[in-house]
Amino acid sequence: MPGRNVSPNLALNQLVAERTAAGESLVHLGFGEARLPAFAPxxxxxxxxxxxxxxxxxxxxxxxxxxxxxxxxxxxxxxxxxxxxxxxxxxxxxxxxxxxxxxxxxxxxxxxxxxxxxxxxxxxxxxxxxxxxxxxxxxxxxxxxxxxxxxxxxxxxxxxxxxxxxxxxxxxxxxxxxxxxxxxxxxxxxxxxxxxxxxxxxxxxxxxxxxxxxxxxxxxxxxxxxxxxxxxxxxxxxxxxxxxxxxxxxxxxxxxxxxxxxxxxxxxxxxxxxxxxxxxxPPEIRDRLAATARLHGAVAREVHRIMVASGAVCRPPTGAFYVYPDFEPLRGELAALGVTDSLSLHEHLVDEFGVVVLAGHHLGDDAGALRFKAATSMLYGDTAGQQEQALAAADPLTLPHVRDVLLRIEETFTKLVP
The missing domain is CATH 3.40.640.10 (Type I PLP-dependent aspartate aminotransferase-like (Major domain))
Known part of the structure; x- marks a missing residue:
């Protein structure tokens, strides 16, 4: 079918890769990848x-x-x-x-x-x-x-x-x-x-x-x-x-x-x-599955806390590695910044704060809504070593490389509405 676009999450992931390679500092929450190394077995x-x-x-x-x-x-x-x-x-x-x-x-x-x-x-x-x-x-x-x-x-x-x-x-x-x-x-x-x-x-x-x-x-x-x-x-x-x-x-x-x-x-x-x-x-696979679920849950719950503290309405995550906040309670304040729908909210987050999310209209949601998907699995580290460290940690939120990126996200949403 001529004229069809590439799937929006894949296109967004490619765009982030290109902009990061060009030297931009971005926090990528727009792609649903379980960002962990392949298990050795x-x-x-x-x-x-x-x-x-x-x-x-x-x-x-x-x-x-x-x-x-x-x-x-x-x-x-x-x-x-x-x-x-x-x-x-x-x-x-x-x-x-x-x-x-x-x-x-x-x-x-x-x-x-x-x-x-x-x-x-x-x-x-x-x-x-x-x-x-x-x-x-x-x-x-x-x-x-x-x-x-x-x-x-x-x-x-x-x-x-x-x-x-x-x-x-x-x-x-x-x-x-x-x-x-x-x-x-x-x-x-x-x-x-x-x-x-x-x-x-x-x-x-x-x-x-x-x-x-x-x-x-x-x-x-x-x-x-x-x-x-x-x-x-x-x-x-x-x-x-x-x-x-x-x-x-x-x-x-x-x-x-x-x-x-x-x-x-x-x-x-x-x-x-x-x-x-x-x-x-086998037992080692069951152990790996349990460890990854714990990590995904810990980080998703923390991002959920940040979103709710910033004024969003958001269902508490219980599975997978996503949160889906709704910033409707801040519509008036965001409108003063030119943010009136999911696309402009996405663009504002990228342009002003370097935080990348997947706008809700790409997921069949109302284009006028102030909703997006954030993939929290992208926050475990930039290297295989950091990711394995997050997986093994009793409390991954205390690791410096995880804590620092979460702090950047928290500062972003604290400053979202001046």
């Missing part, structure tokens, strides 16, 4: 996987699919190896689902900036539905029912609802009761639920209950995941999907595999070696 498995130079099965080799089946089963989703597919990232799997399943797509608003463009590339209508006050990642149930009714009256055909557990961009997790409400609506309206659970292993408190729609509505839920966020392997591109059991689930899986066979063939062999090891979750 994963490097070992990558090297060992170099021997896997054959194409192999499109859906993935038996070892990686067995490991994934165990991964999902341990999360209360009993799974057979023939229910899963691996791919070079979860993005291709989400796109292949759009290629396979007809109908328009219902999305929480705001949401990750890739869901809507993927639907639109396939000629579908992306229908944004406001999120509840308590959390993001799911549409508000009453608003969802109304959006379905209104869409059908306008001649649209909503068939898919996407949820994100935990959520990007708000850094929150929908509670079980809310997940059950969404599942009940999906049953009533005959919707496919696509549950993006790539942040599932980045819940800050290990005692928090995560309920997947696949536990409540197993016949109509596809779950996607990957290793980009939990194990900081974004550049390695390892994603996976779990399909429902039964004839319809098999047809969905077959459709995705058919698309895969024509687009990416299969996940690269060395990455399958990594995935088979990581999804089997």
């Amino acid at each position: 994963l490097l070992d498995r990558l090297a060992a996987g170099a021997r896997r130079n054959a194409y192999g099965p499109v859906a993935g080799g038996p070892d990686v699919r067995e490991a994934l089946a165990g991964y999902f089963t341990r999360r209360r989703m009993p799974t057979d190896a023939d229910q899963v597919v691996v791919a070079p990232g979860s993005k291709p799997l989400l796109m292949a689902l759009n290629m396979t399943v007809p109908g328009d797509v219902l999305l929480p608003r705001p949401c990750w900036n890739t869901y809507a463009p993927q639907a639109e590339f396939m000629g579908k209508k992306a229908i944004g539905v406001p999120i509840p006050d308590s959390c993001g990642g799911v549409p508000d149930p009453a608003a969802l029912r109304e959006a379905i009714r209104a869409a059908r009256l306008l001649g649209h055909d909503p068939r898919i609802v996407v949820v994100t557990l935990p959520d990007n961009p708000t850094g929150t997790l929908a509670p079980p009761a809310l997940v059950r409400e969404i599942c009940a609506i999906a049953e009533d309206e005959d919707l496919l639920i696509v549950s993006d659970e790539i942040y599932r292993d980045v819940v800050h408190d290990p005692a928090t209950e995560v309920l997947s729609p696949a536990e409540v509505a197993p016949r109509r839920t596809v779950v996607t995941t990957g290793l980009s966020k939990s194990l900081a392997l974004g550049g390695w591109r390892i994603g996976a999907a779990r399909f429902p059991e039964g004839p319809w689930g098999r047809r969905l899986r077959d459709g995705v595999v058919s698309a895969a066979s024509e687009v990416w063939s299969t996940l690269a062999g060395p990455m399958q070696e990594v995935a088979a090891y990581a999804f089997a979750e």
Whole structure:
């Protein structure tokens, strides 16, 4: 489709890299990367996987699919190896689902900036539905029912609802009761639920209950995941999907595999070696996951504190590594500075303070709102050594390199309104 722009988060990340290389001092909060070094045992498995130079099965080799089946089963989703597919990232799997399943797509608003463009590339209508006050990642149930009714009256055909557990961009997790409400609506309206659970292993408190729609509505839920966020392997591109059991689930899986066979063939062999090891979750992987979740939670909560202290309204983060503040309480003061919407707020933060965020309108939010996403995972240090130090620290907020950048953020938002 000619004229399409690069995904805004990727474009912003490239712009920051260019400006930093030119000598600017920027605090980059605009890109959702788990900014940590690759875990050493994963490097070992990558090297060992170099021997896997054959194409192999499109859906993935038996070892990686067995490991994934165990991964999902341990999360209360009993799974057979023939229910899963691996791919070079979860993005291709989400796109292949759009290629396979007809109908328009219902999305929480705001949401990750890739869901809507993927639907639109396939000629579908992306229908944004406001999120509840308590959390993001799911549409508000009453608003969802109304959006379905209104869409059908306008001649649209909503068939898919996407949820994100935990959520990007708000850094929150929908509670079980809310997940059950969404599942009940999906049953009533005959919707496919696509549950993006790539942040599932980045819940800050290990005692928090995560309920997947696949536990409540197993016949109509596809779950996607990957290793980009939990194990900081974004550049390695390892994603996976779990399909429902039964004839319809098999047809969905077959459709995705058919698309895969024509687009990416299969996940690269060395990455399958990594995935088979990581999804089997030996003790050292479980320990690494726990340490990263603690770090993400500690820094996200501190950035949340800073935002609220500066006058924003912001949902407390409980998962992933984001905060999503709303500066509506300061609209009058910001308007006097020429800040009237998400774009001008983003530009003001960059131009006046060197702090880079992702403006809310890129996430499907109201362009006139004073909201943005801040990715707190970018604050652990500029070197692998600093990042590992943050990961190992009992209190990462006391480390000088973490404390200094947090202080700069606090000074920025303290001075946001003179």
